Amino acid sequence: MGFEGIGASVRRREDVRFLSGKGNYTDDINRPGQLYAFIVRADRPHARIDGIDTAEAEKAPGVVRVFTGADMAAENLGGLPCGWQIHNQDGSPMAEPPHPVLAVGKVRHVGDPVAVVIAETRQEAKNAAELIEIRYTDLPAVASLTDAVAAGAPEVHDGVAGNICYDWVIGDKATVDAVFAKADRVVKLELTNNRLIPNAMEPRAAIGDFDTSSGDFTLYTTSQNPHVIRLLMGAFVLHIPENKLRVVAPDVGGGFGSKIYHYAEEAIVTWAAGKVRRPVKWTAERSESFMSDAHGRDHVSTAEMALDKEGHFLGLRITTLANMGAYLSTFAPCVPTYLYATLLAGVYKTPVIYCNVKAVFTNTVPVDAYRGAGRPEATYLLERLVDVIAHDTGIDKVELRRKNFIPADAFPYQTPVALQYDSGDYQTTLKVALANADWNGFEARRAEAKARGKLRGIGISTYLEACGIAPSAVVGSLGARAGLYEVANIRVHPTGSVTVFTGTHSHGQGHETTLAQLVVDQLGVPLSQVEVVHGDTAKIPFGMGTYGSRSLAVGGSAMVKAMDKIIAKGKKIAAHLMEASVQDIEFKDGSFRVAGTDKAKALHEISLAAYVPHNYPIEELEPGLDETAFYDPKNFTFPGGCHIAEVEIDPETGVVEMVNFTAVDDVGRVVNPMIVEGQVQGGVAQGIGQALLESALYDPHGQLLSGSYMDYTMPRANDIPAMSVATENTMCTHNPLGSKGCGEVGAIGSPPAVINAVVDALKDHGVRHLDMPATAPKLWSIIQAAQPRLAAE
Amino acid sequence: MYDFTYDKPGSLADAVKLLSDDMDAKALAGGQTFIPVLKQRLNRPSRVVDLAKLGLSGITVSGDKVTIGAMTTHATIASSAEIKAKIPGLQHQASLIGDEAVRHRGTMGGSLANNDPAACYPSAVLALGGTIKTDRRSIPADEFFQGMFTTALEQGEIITSIELPIPEKSAYEKFRNPASRYAIVGVFVAKFPSGVRLAITGAGQGGVFRHTEFEKALSANFSPDAIAGIKTPADGLNSDIHASAEYRAHLVNVVARRAVAKAG
Structure with a gap:
C-alpha cells in the first residue's frame, strides 16, 4: 500500500460499484409483496378542487387502494413541516401556510400531488390514475416575482397578503442611507438570478415498508439526510415515534440540495404501506422530477x-x-x-x-x-x-x-x-x-x-x-428548528479493522474514500481495513446529513474527536498491558509506545485486549473499543x-x-x-x-x-x-x-x-x-x- | 405505455398486411422517437409492428446513386466509408443525430416516416432530390414531405429504401437546439451538374423546405458570398423558447453560408 492518508489522491473506492452498475439505489430495492404508487398531480397552476371521483380507478385491474388529501386529513396527519422560521422586520413570524401532503381544497402549482393510486404494478397504477376524475375551478395564478408582488395579484394562499412570506432585513437602514447620502458616487445594478432545476442523475424514489409482526415502518428514500427525514416525517407528519421508524438512504445518485428536503412522496408511501400492510414503492419519472423536486435560486x-x-x-x-x-x-x-x-x-x-x-x-x-x-x-x-x-x-x-x-x-x-x-x-x-x-x-x-x-x-x-x-446555537438563534452538529461512531473491531458510522451522507462526493483516509491518518490503519457506513438510521447515530459542504469540516471533525477517544482509551489499555504509566504512552503510526523505550503494542493488539479482556484493567475501564463523538462547530x-x-x-x-x-x-x-x-x-x-x-x-x-x-x-x-x-x-x-x-x-x-x-x-x-x-x-x-x-x- | 399487441413479421407482405388491416396499428423502426412517445402515453396503438426482421438495412452504391435500406441506423451511415466518399454531407449529418445510443438504434426510414420538423434527414433527402422507395411505389422527395409530421405515406405503407443521387459536392450544417440537440436550423446543400439544391430543416412551421432563392444564387455562383445578401422572411418560421422566428430567419442565412463553405 502506498500513502493513503490525508493529502493522498486515493482513487474513489465507491466508483468500482457505481461504474460497474452495482450501486444499490432506492429503485434497485424491491421488498416482498411490493406494490407501486402512482401520484396524480395537478396539471394546472392554481385551482379549487371541487371534487375527486376515484370510484372507477378503485375498480380498475390491480388497484389496491386510492387515497386523496381527504383520506390523510381524516387521520389528522400533519402537513409537510418547514425547518426554519424567519421573522419579519416588525418582529412577527413569517407566514407559514399549510403544506398538505396531498392537496386539500386547492392545488397551487403544476405538479402538486392530488391523489395516489396503489396497485400491483406500476402500469396498473398509471392506468387507474387516468380514471380519476378531478373537478377543478381554475383560479388566477402568478409565476414571476414581479407579478406576485404587484398590486391586486392573485393570492397563492388565503390570508397571505400580497403573497409575502416574510419581509426581513439585516443591517441598519438609517446608518446605510446616511453613508449613501454622503458618498461621492453610487453605482446601481438591477439583476435577476435565474431559477434552476437541480436534475440529479437519479430521480427521487421512496419505498414504504410496514412490518406486520412488529408494527415497524421502514422508509427507503433518496435522501441526503435520513435522520432529518425520520424526525420530520415521524414527529410532524405521520406521528410515528423514532423507535418504530427506520429511514434508509442507500446509494444516492446526486442531490445538490434537492434531496435534503422531506417530500410528500416519502410520507405517502410510508403511510400507505401501513394502510395496505404491504410495501409501497414510488419512483419519479423524469418529468415528475422537473415539477416536484425543489427548484433553486430565482x-x-x-x-x-x-x-x-x-x-x-x-x-x-x-x-x-x-x-x-x-x-x-x-x-x-x-x-x-x-x-x-x-x-x-x-x-x-x-x-x-x-x-x-x-x-x-x-x-x-x-x-x-x-x-x-x-x-x-x-x-x-x-x-x-x-x-x-x-x-x-x-x-x-x-x-x-x-x-x-x-x-x-x-x-x-x-x-x-x-x-x-x-x-x-x-x-x-x-x-x-x-x-x-x-x-x-x-x-x-x-x-x-x-x-x-x-x-x-x-x-x-x-x-x-x-x-x-453550522454552529447549532447560532443557527437556532437565527430561526433553525434543528441542530447542525455532526456525529461519528468509530468502531475498532477485535482484529483492528475499523468501521466508521457517520451521520453525513455520501451521494456522489466520495465519503467512503475521504472519510476512510482520516482513519488511515489518525489511527494508522490501512485503507483496506476501514469501512464507512452511512445512510441508515438503524445503524448510524443521529446525524444531520450532507449539505452546505459540511461533511468533512463537521462530520470529519466528529470523527477526529471520536478517534481521539479511541486513542485515549487505547493508551489506558496499552499502559496496563505494558505496565507503564498512561502519561508515558505515545500513539503514532498505529502503535502505542512507552515513551523512550522500544516497548510497543499495535492497535490491533489493543483492540483484541479490549474485546477479550482477560488481562485488562476491568475495574477502571469498560471492555470494547467503540467511541462516539458529537461535534458542534464553533x-x-x-x-x-x-x-x-x-x-x-x-x-x-x-x-x-x-x-x-x-x-x-x-x-x-x-x-x-x-x-x-x-x-x-x-x-x-x-x-x-x-x-x-x-x-x-x-x-x-x-x-x-x-x-x-x-x-x-x-x-x-x-x-x-x-x-x-x-x-x-x-x-x-x-x-x-x-x-x-x-x-x-x-x-x-x-x-x-x-x-x-x-x-x-x-x-x-x-x-x-x-x-x-x-x-x-x-x-x-x-x-x-x-x-x-x-x-x- | 398502454398495452398493445406486438408483432415482428418476417416478410414485408406480412408487415404491410398487419398495418393495413388495423387503422390503429403503428410501425416500429428504431423506436428512438416512437418508444418515448409510447412511454409518455401520447400514442395508443392497438398493435405495434416491428420492422426489424424485414431485411431492410444496408448501403449499396451503384453508378450515380446510393441506396440506403430504410432500417439502416444512423451509426451505420455515419461510419460508412462509401457514404463519406460519395455524400460526405450525409455522413456528417448522421453523426450529429442524437447521441451514441440513439444513433445505434435510430433508422433513416423511421426518421423520414416521422418527418419531425426538426429532424436532420429530411433536409438531406430533399436537398439531394432523393426517392423514397416503399412496398408499393417510388415517391420523389419533393412530394414526400407534406408538412410537420406529415408525409405522402399511406396507411400501412412501409419505406423500404432511400435512393439518393450522388452530388458533386454536399455538406450539412446544423445549429443545434442547446437542450434537445435537434436542429434549430439545419441546412443541407447539394451541388449537382444540373444545379444546386438546398433544404432547410428545423426552421419552418411546415417542416423541411427548399430555399429556392438560395438555390438560384448558388447555382450561378457556388460560394457563401452568393447568398450573403439574401434575407429570409421570418413569416412561417418557428418561434419557441429557444429561438424566435427572427433569429431563425437570420440563422438560415448564416447556417446556409457555412454549409456552402463546408461543401467547398
Missing part, C-alpha cells in the same frame, strides 16, 4: 454601492425578492436570508450593509437550497456589481477588488452582516489565479480571436462563501478564492464558447486532492450551466415551459472547457482538521466570472449588464441592437 434584486472618489466601498444597499414557490420547502426560508444576505460582505471590507429580502409565494414548484444555496446568489450579485462599478468608474476591475479586499492580517474579521471570518488570503488566491489564467496575456488572445471573427472576453470573480454548516467555515473565465462569442450567431476556466480556491486542509479537483470541476460545470444554459421557465400563468430535457438545457461535456483547478489554502482555525469544504465553491464562484467574461467580450457593444443565462439568441439580439451604433462609430 431572485430579483436591486443593488447599490456607495463609493468614495478612489473607489473604496463605503456601503452596500440591497433589496431582493426571493421566490419561495407555492409552499415552504424544508429549509427554504433560510436560503435568501442567512445563507444569502450574511454573505454580502464577500471578500470586501465594506463597512456597512443593509439588505431587505421579501420572500414571495408564487404558483410554482417550491424553491429551496441548490448547490451553494443563497451564496451563489450573493456572490453573483456582488461580483457583478463590482464589475459594473469598474465599468462605471473606469477603475481597473482587478485593482478595484484588490483595494477593497479584507487584508490577510485582518483575521478574525467581523463583517457588518453577522459573520466572523476566521481565515483567508484573497490577495494570494487572486495573484495565483491571474498567473494561472495568464491574465496579462489576455489582450493578445482577444486580438487573435478578433482576427478569427470572434469576440473574446475575460471575467473574474473573487468570492467567499460560508459553509461547514463557527462556519469560509472557503474563498478566485475564478477566471474566458469566453468567445460568435457575433453571427451569439453562441458563447467557454474557452478557458481557471479556479484557485482556498478550501482549507485538503484530504484527497483528486476528489477536491473533481468537486470543483462539478461545481464549475453547474455554474457554467447556470450562467450560459439553464433556465426554469414558466409562462405568466404558471405552466412550466422547460419541463423536460427537450427544453431545459443541461450543460454537457462539450460545453465545459478543460479547466485549471488549484488550491491555495489557509487553514480553518476552529476545527481540528483545518478543512473548510469544497462541495459548493465551484457553483458559487463561477457564474459571475462567466457573465463578467461575456460582458467583457461585448464591451464594445455598449453592454453594462445582462442576465443569466447568456443564451445565443439573447446575445445575438444585443449584438444586433448595437450594430447601428458601432457602424456610426
Whole structure:
C-alpha cells in the first residue's frame, strides 16, 4: 500500500460499484409483496378542487387502494413541516401556510400531488390514475416575482397578503442611507438570478415498508439526510415515534440540495404501506422530477454601492425578492436570508450593509437550497456589481477588488452582516489565479480571436462563501428548528479493522474514500481495513446529513474527536498491558509506545485486549473499543478564492464558447486532492450551466415551459472547457482538521466570472449588464441592437 | 405505455398486411422517437409492428446513386466509408443525430416516416432530390414531405429504401437546439451538374423546405458570398423558447453560408 492518508489522491473506492452498475439505489430495492404508487398531480397552476371521483380507478385491474388529501386529513396527519422560521422586520413570524401532503381544497402549482393510486404494478397504477376524475375551478395564478408582488395579484394562499412570506432585513437602514447620502458616487445594478432545476442523475424514489409482526415502518428514500427525514416525517407528519421508524438512504445518485428536503412522496408511501400492510414503492419519472423536486435560486434584486472618489466601498444597499414557490420547502426560508444576505460582505471590507429580502409565494414548484444555496446568489450579485462599478468608474476591475479586499492580517474579521471570518488570503488566491489564467496575456488572445471573427472576453470573480454548516446555537438563534452538529461512531473491531458510522451522507462526493483516509491518518490503519457506513438510521447515530459542504469540516471533525477517544482509551489499555504509566504512552503510526523505550503494542493488539479482556484493567475501564463523538462547530467555515473565465462569442450567431476556466480556491486542509479537483470541476460545470444554459421557465400563468430535457438545457461535456483547478489554502482555525469544504465553491464562484467574461467580450457593444443565462439568441439580439451604433462609430 | 399487441413479421407482405388491416396499428423502426412517445402515453396503438426482421438495412452504391435500406441506423451511415466518399454531407449529418445510443438504434426510414420538423434527414433527402422507395411505389422527395409530421405515406405503407443521387459536392450544417440537440436550423446543400439544391430543416412551421432563392444564387455562383445578401422572411418560421422566428430567419442565412463553405 502506498500513502493513503490525508493529502493522498486515493482513487474513489465507491466508483468500482457505481461504474460497474452495482450501486444499490432506492429503485434497485424491491421488498416482498411490493406494490407501486402512482401520484396524480395537478396539471394546472392554481385551482379549487371541487371534487375527486376515484370510484372507477378503485375498480380498475390491480388497484389496491386510492387515497386523496381527504383520506390523510381524516387521520389528522400533519402537513409537510418547514425547518426554519424567519421573522419579519416588525418582529412577527413569517407566514407559514399549510403544506398538505396531498392537496386539500386547492392545488397551487403544476405538479402538486392530488391523489395516489396503489396497485400491483406500476402500469396498473398509471392506468387507474387516468380514471380519476378531478373537478377543478381554475383560479388566477402568478409565476414571476414581479407579478406576485404587484398590486391586486392573485393570492397563492388565503390570508397571505400580497403573497409575502416574510419581509426581513439585516443591517441598519438609517446608518446605510446616511453613508449613501454622503458618498461621492453610487453605482446601481438591477439583476435577476435565474431559477434552476437541480436534475440529479437519479430521480427521487421512496419505498414504504410496514412490518406486520412488529408494527415497524421502514422508509427507503433518496435522501441526503435520513435522520432529518425520520424526525420530520415521524414527529410532524405521520406521528410515528423514532423507535418504530427506520429511514434508509442507500446509494444516492446526486442531490445538490434537492434531496435534503422531506417530500410528500416519502410520507405517502410510508403511510400507505401501513394502510395496505404491504410495501409501497414510488419512483419519479423524469418529468415528475422537473415539477416536484425543489427548484433553486430565482431572485430579483436591486443593488447599490456607495463609493468614495478612489473607489473604496463605503456601503452596500440591497433589496431582493426571493421566490419561495407555492409552499415552504424544508429549509427554504433560510436560503435568501442567512445563507444569502450574511454573505454580502464577500471578500470586501465594506463597512456597512443593509439588505431587505421579501420572500414571495408564487404558483410554482417550491424553491429551496441548490448547490451553494443563497451564496451563489450573493456572490453573483456582488461580483457583478463590482464589475459594473469598474465599468462605471473606469477603475481597473482587478485593482478595484484588490483595494477593497479584507487584508490577510485582518483575521478574525467581523463583517457588518453577522459573520466572523476566521481565515483567508484573497490577495494570494487572486495573484495565483491571474498567473494561472495568464491574465496579462489576455489582450493578445482577444486580438487573435478578433482576427478569427470572434469576440473574446475575460471575467473574474473573487468570492467567499460560508459553509461547514453550522454552529447549532447560532443557527437556532437565527430561526433553525434543528441542530447542525455532526456525529461519528468509530468502531475498532477485535482484529483492528475499523468501521466508521457517520451521520453525513455520501451521494456522489466520495465519503467512503475521504472519510476512510482520516482513519488511515489518525489511527494508522490501512485503507483496506476501514469501512464507512452511512445512510441508515438503524445503524448510524443521529446525524444531520450532507449539505452546505459540511461533511468533512463537521462530520470529519466528529470523527477526529471520536478517534481521539479511541486513542485515549487505547493508551489506558496499552499502559496496563505494558505496565507503564498512561502519561508515558505515545500513539503514532498505529502503535502505542512507552515513551523512550522500544516497548510497543499495535492497535490491533489493543483492540483484541479490549474485546477479550482477560488481562485488562476491568475495574477502571469498560471492555470494547467503540467511541462516539458529537461535534458542534464553533463557527462556519469560509472557503474563498478566485475564478477566471474566458469566453468567445460568435457575433453571427451569439453562441458563447467557454474557452478557458481557471479556479484557485482556498478550501482549507485538503484530504484527497483528486476528489477536491473533481468537486470543483462539478461545481464549475453547474455554474457554467447556470450562467450560459439553464433556465426554469414558466409562462405568466404558471405552466412550466422547460419541463423536460427537450427544453431545459443541461450543460454537457462539450460545453465545459478543460479547466485549471488549484488550491491555495489557509487553514480553518476552529476545527481540528483545518478543512473548510469544497462541495459548493465551484457553483458559487463561477457564474459571475462567466457573465463578467461575456460582458467583457461585448464591451464594445455598449453592454453594462445582462442576465443569466447568456443564451445565443439573447446575445445575438444585443449584438444586433448595437450594430447601428458601432457602424456610426 | 398502454398495452398493445406486438408483432415482428418476417416478410414485408406480412408487415404491410398487419398495418393495413388495423387503422390503429403503428410501425416500429428504431423506436428512438416512437418508444418515448409510447412511454409518455401520447400514442395508443392497438398493435405495434416491428420492422426489424424485414431485411431492410444496408448501403449499396451503384453508378450515380446510393441506396440506403430504410432500417439502416444512423451509426451505420455515419461510419460508412462509401457514404463519406460519395455524400460526405450525409455522413456528417448522421453523426450529429442524437447521441451514441440513439444513433445505434435510430433508422433513416423511421426518421423520414416521422418527418419531425426538426429532424436532420429530411433536409438531406430533399436537398439531394432523393426517392423514397416503399412496398408499393417510388415517391420523389419533393412530394414526400407534406408538412410537420406529415408525409405522402399511406396507411400501412412501409419505406423500404432511400435512393439518393450522388452530388458533386454536399455538406450539412446544423445549429443545434442547446437542450434537445435537434436542429434549430439545419441546412443541407447539394451541388449537382444540373444545379444546386438546398433544404432547410428545423426552421419552418411546415417542416423541411427548399430555399429556392438560395438555390438560384448558388447555382450561378457556388460560394457563401452568393447568398450573403439574401434575407429570409421570418413569416412561417418557428418561434419557441429557444429561438424566435427572427433569429431563425437570420440563422438560415448564416447556417446556409457555412454549409456552402463546408461543401467547398
